[in-house]
């Protein structure tokens with residue numbers, strides 16, 4: 001799509017001198033210190049990544065290209081008669097920082113359509129996988145299977161030019177992103193709907209076609225648009241974003257990088273928390289015999305979970321210190337569309353009791369809900385009740401931000417990532433213990 005490539009090319013040319021100057025003239029300026037606690041404790045707060053695609057403020061939450069989520073929903077072009085924007089328009093916005101016009105967004109929708117056909121061999125591989133494979137394992141497998149399509153890999157083998165390396169990375173990223181919703185829907189229908197597949201509808205945009213291929217009627221198309229956009233990016237240090245960036249830093253292509261991203265997202269402390277929330281809420285529901293628990297009853301359930309050594313899924317965050325705006329966006333959606341839903345009422349009671357309990361327990365630095373506390377309830381309400389599948393939805397969304405990041409990584413020539421490790425003896429010596 002020429003408009004987007006041309007715009008992106010101009011943005012890259014304008015941006016490169018800033019990165020070059022910082023490296024050349026200010027490369028020795030310290031961004032911060034690293035403590036032993038940070039080195040052993042998962043590098044919390046160590047400032048070692050640079051991205052302009054999104055920034056996570058601990059108190060305010062995420063901004064994409066400087067805009068809050070409600071602003072993004074407001075600004076991006078929407079399909080006629082829909083409440084949420086084209087997902088494709090977010091791809092344009094994250095890459096360029098410019099809000100596309102309606103015409104630019106619609107051109108991009110057409111471009112994505114041209115790229116979204118899923119190769120038969122991907123379907124064959126999925127069909128051949130063990131029936132009890134987790135949907136995330138299937139998703140990762142399907143993505144890496146397409147590596148042979150990589151234009152970046154081909155360009156590398158033909159002699160990659162550093163200045164234009166971002167172009168085949170952009171091409172791969174667009175190809176892959178266009179296919180991911182269809183692959184996700186294929187996995188869903190194969191695993192849970194007896195392989196009763198629904199054909200692509202070429203008249204529909206990404207969100208609309210995803211809902212159609214899942215077999216879930218409107219307004220699920222808008223739910224899909226909201227969900228993918230809400231989950232797209234959360235700056236660079238989280239497991240899914242960082243693993244994408246790390247893998248791509250070895251000049252691995254987008255297929256290898258996104259397959260790795262999905263593997264990280266599949267962890268219960270990260271993306272899998274959305275399915276864990278639903279599993280856990282179903283436990284309360286069973287215990288309560290479908291009745292809405294009182295605050296006291298819910299508190300007991302929360303304490304029982306904590307006392308059995310488990311975390312409360314959907315609560316806490318490594319960076320955030322307030323309620324996640326991604327939670328709030330979804331909560332507002334629930335108040336508008338599923339206010340009487342029993343599971344939403346459970347989530348609501350949880351919101352009233354969990355923060356106080358986590359504060360009383362005194363371990364979690366952030367007692368507030370994150371993105372995963374609310375998302376599964378919306379899916380359940382619209383009929384997607386196979387909660388093992390929820391992280392796949394997160395994966396489609398997260399691919400948008402991470403692919404935009406690795407396109408820019410190549411544009412700015414970011415080198416292979418290689419932090420340094422020490423031995424415990426060395427750390428003890430620094431601490432003055434030995």
Ligand code: CMX
Nearest residue numbers: 269270271273311312313314315316317318363364365370
């Ligand atoms: N329930 C119970 N205990 C929690 C907790 C929660 N929701 N959140 C944090 N804690 C505990 C930690 O397990 C840790 O305990 P230990 O000292 O015994 O190891 C302690 O509080 C301190 O942790 P922290 O510094 O507040 O949090 P971390 O940065 O280490 O971890 C996160 C962040 C998200 C992994 C953690 O809050 C958690 O496990 N939450 C539940 C799982 C979840 O919802 N994950 C999704 C996150 C959203 C995303 O995917 O981006």
